[in-house]
Amino acid sequence: MALLGSAIPSEVGLRLLLCPFGSNIVIRTACCTVGIGLPVYSTFKAIENRDCSEQHKWLVYWAAYGSFSLAEVFLDKFLYRCPFYYHMKFAFLVWLQLPTTNGSMMIYRRYLRPFLLRHQARLDHLLGATSNEIAKFVVTHQNEIQVLKSMIEKCATTASQIVKDIIQPGQTEGRNLNDPNNPAPNRLQIQDGSNAPQSTSSQSQDQDPEPDSDD
Template identity: 40%
Template structure:
């Protein structure tokens, strides 16, 4: 099995968006890809610790690139990349829910956004043992297989209750509108009656 260093070297010199971008910068500056990648990662890490708007930068990293690659996966004929990025979005969604509660206590921690960004990069990393695959196979999938029938039953019952409630509300609204129209019709007839009687007397 290739080491982590070999995997990173293979990715930086492979056919992907990051490699093509670094190649263009390397051609213009003469600085090797490895140094460019190391410098970029170091600068990003320092900014996430000390910079302003670290939360926005971290969220953009975790959303924009995966969204772009997911669209490419949808448009491609290969279904394996669809599964890879669907797995990422499942993990990302669960992480976002957990973060909603933990952020209240951890946002002040100086390395919080650096750790969050590192976690998201690990989840989208271009190798089979990335974070999303590990977390899904070890925790999410077993939990889903164990409880999905119960969850399906709850969702089915909840959907039935919602439909019944919507039907009752719709029926009551229609009855209210019908009653209002009838009442307006009677009031209009009563208002028109004196004028017609007056015209006959004349």
């Protein structure tokens, strides 16, 4: 029974992944999990454990995955028309990470490293020129950037205050009603009638009763 119970989820998962038309959301979620979620956690563990071999492994993976994502951006109009595209992408991401295949290292050594070494000087010049232009833009528009920064900070403060008011309406309302500087009476006390203000006519009747008339 235990073996049967463990085989049922695996069979259902394989059917969902292998169904080409009915599992688009499932396969895309699987691609995101395998391609980004698990490598992020594995990179975190490699950094915290100070494992140089694991750090090198996941650095190579991120280089290969970044190159694939960059190519995917330019080829998305052609790739997304393929009905089995996400299934092939899922298999490719698994192939990049498997220790037996070590696909990320293969792509890095055969394609990525030779290409970057061949164009390294040109890329360094391009990055240097881009960084200089960004620095000039920041210096030239420093006042506008400060104004934009202050506006973003004000919007963030206002949004956080609105969220607090939505999440804690009862606490905020009770604090305002119980404030001694707030002249508004407590609504609960008004409903009970304990602190409800008396009418002027009743006060005048209590203070100035009419004298009894003499027969």
